[in-house]
Amino acid sequence: MWRALFDNVYVEERTLIDAETVRILERIGCAGPQVIGHYKDVFDKKNEKGSNGRNLILAHNPGKHLYEGAPVCQSFGNEHFYYSPGVMNCIYDCEYCFLKGMYPGPDICIFTDIEETFSEIDELVKQHPVYVCASYNTDLTALEGITGYVRRWCEKAAGTEGLSVELRSKCGRTDIYEDLPVSERAIFAFTLSPDEIAERFEKGTPGLDARIGALNAAMNAGFPVRICFDPMIYVRNRREIYSSMIERVAAGVDLTKVKDISIGTFRISDQYLKNMRKKYPDSAVAQYPYVNEEGYYQYPDEVRLSMEEHIRKELSEKCPGVPVFDWK
Amino acid sequence: MQGGTETEKTDIFEGEMVLSETMRMQLAQMCTYARIEGIDLSEIKRKLTDEGLLPCSDKASSKKALAEIYRHVACSF
Numbered sequence: 001m002w003r004a005l006f007d008n009v010y011v012e013e014r015t016l017i018d019a020e021t022v023r024i025l026e027r028i029g030c031a032g033p034q035v036i037g038h039y040k041d042v043f044d045k046k047n048e049k050g051s052n053g054r055n056l057i058l059a060h061n062p063g064k065h066l067y068e069g070a071p072v073c074q075s076f077g078n079e080h081f082y083y084s085p086g087v088m089n090c091i092y093d094c095e096y097c098f099l100k101g102m103y104p105g106p107d108i109c110i111f112t113d114i115e116e117t118f119s120e121i122d123e124l125v126k127q128h129p130v131y132v133c134a135s136y137n138t139d140l141t142a143l144e145g146i147t148g149y150v151r152r153w154c155e156k157a158a159g160t161e162g163l164s165v166e167l168r169s170k171c172g173r174t175d176i177y178e179d180l181p182v183s184e185r186a187i188f189a190f191t192l193s194p195d196e197i198a199e200r201f202e203k204g205t206p207g208l209d210a211r212i213g214a215l216n217a218a219m220n221a222g223f224p225v226r227i228c229f230d231p232m233i234y235v236r237n238r239r240e241i242y243s244s245m246i247e248r249v250a251a252g253v254d255l256t257k258v259k260d261i262s263i264g265t266f267r268i269s270d271q272y273l274k275n276m277r278k279k280y281p282d283s284a285v286a287q288y289p290y291v292n293e294e295g296y297y298q299y300p301d302e303v304r305l306s307m308e309e310h311i312r313k314e315l316s317e318k319c320p321g322v323p324v325f326d327w328k
Numbered sequence: 329m330q331g332g333t334e335t336e337k338t339d340i341f342e343g344e345m346v347l348s349e350t351m352r353m354q355l356a357q358m359c360t361y362a363r364i365e366g367i368d369l370s371e372i373k374r375k376l377t378d379e380g381l382l383p384c385s386d387k388a389s390s391k392k393a394l395a396e397i398y399r400h401v402a403c404s405f
Contacts, residue, residue, distance in 0.1 A: 234405060235405065236365075236405050237405070238405055281360075282364055283364070284361065284364045284365055287357065287360045287361045287364055288361050288402065289354065289357040289358050289361055289398065289401065289402050299402075300398075300402065300403060302403050303402065303403050
């Protein structure tokens with residue numbers, strides 16, 4: 001099943017003998033990957049070929065294994081906030097995603113040296129608490145059938161005092177949570193969107209009901225769960241569709257058990273938006289005439305505040321005790 | 329309001345405003361978004377003309393008109 005998602009599977013030569021590489025190739029049923037020297041030989045060439053197909057690349061991360069969070073990302077009160085680029089790119093095709101502006105094409109690159117990331121974390125937690133967004137450049141839960149990295153991160157969080165891990169997803173899988181090592185330090189975050197937004201802008205993602213099902217599965221298994229209404233997208237009838245979504249979430253989730261809620265309107269760095277506008281000339285998200293504030297494009301205050309206040313008001317009625325974080 | 333695609337047509341406002349290159353780019357971006365979202369620019373132009381905001385004879389009044397077009401295109405939902 002997984003093999004069919006990719007046109008070709010490439011493996012860096014130095015990665016061939018890694019246990020993770022062997023495991024991943026077994027999982028996707030690939031006996032004969034193409035061997036390459038460097039992941040960029042494939043990953044960076046997508047635009048030149050102009051293909052819409054997707055390749056899978058297994059590689060070592062030659063750069064940093066942890067990066068400090070960008071200013072437009074929410075840190076949820078964590079002072080030492082990092083993200084891991086352990087997998088680059090996503091199986092979903094969300095029109096607004098910053099990955100569209102960041103990466104040249106749809107290829108997915110999995111770094112198999114995850115232990116290097118964990119070693120860096122071990123050093124950092126000796127100095128201070130560490131909060132890591134492990135699913136920042138991808139949707140790890142959606143790729144769990146290939147990577148097994150959700151389990152690895154949950155194990156790491158459970159065994160590492162001072163480490164908190166956020167695994168953010170739109171995936172509707174409900175079958176993985178029961179078997180994962182439960183820990184207060186592994187937070188499953190679910191991005192929830194109205195179906196109208198998902199259908200128009202989040203190609204390939206499960207609908208709201210499926211995501212609510214997954215959220216409940218994680219919560220019932222004992223994990224702390226975060227709800228992310230982020231990014232909210234400015235569309236016609238936005239009030240109605242976001243209100244209707246909140247109604248459905250309140251009906252389907254015991255909100256008193258949710259750890260916290262994140263809200264935020266779409267924002268993106270100017271360089272990424274520039275790339276996206278070239279790639280997607282007919283995308284309403286890419287082509288909206290945003291305002292640029294200190295290098296980040298965002299909705300004008302009139303729109304942003306109206307959207308955020310609207311959702312905040314709805315949430316204060318449905319779940320008054322749950323902390324709500326916003327990005328600004 | 330920044331950006332704008334060079335190729336996007338701003339014909340509908342041709343001769344109505346005095347625009348710098350940056351303002352022209354901003355208008356182009358608004359026109360692009362309006363086309364995608366099906367926002368009727370001729371209706372906006374009519375409204376601004378009725379209100380005396382168009383046509384503009386200088387850059388200062390054009391800035392006001394541009395801000396008004398932005399409000400209609402980007403903040404009306």
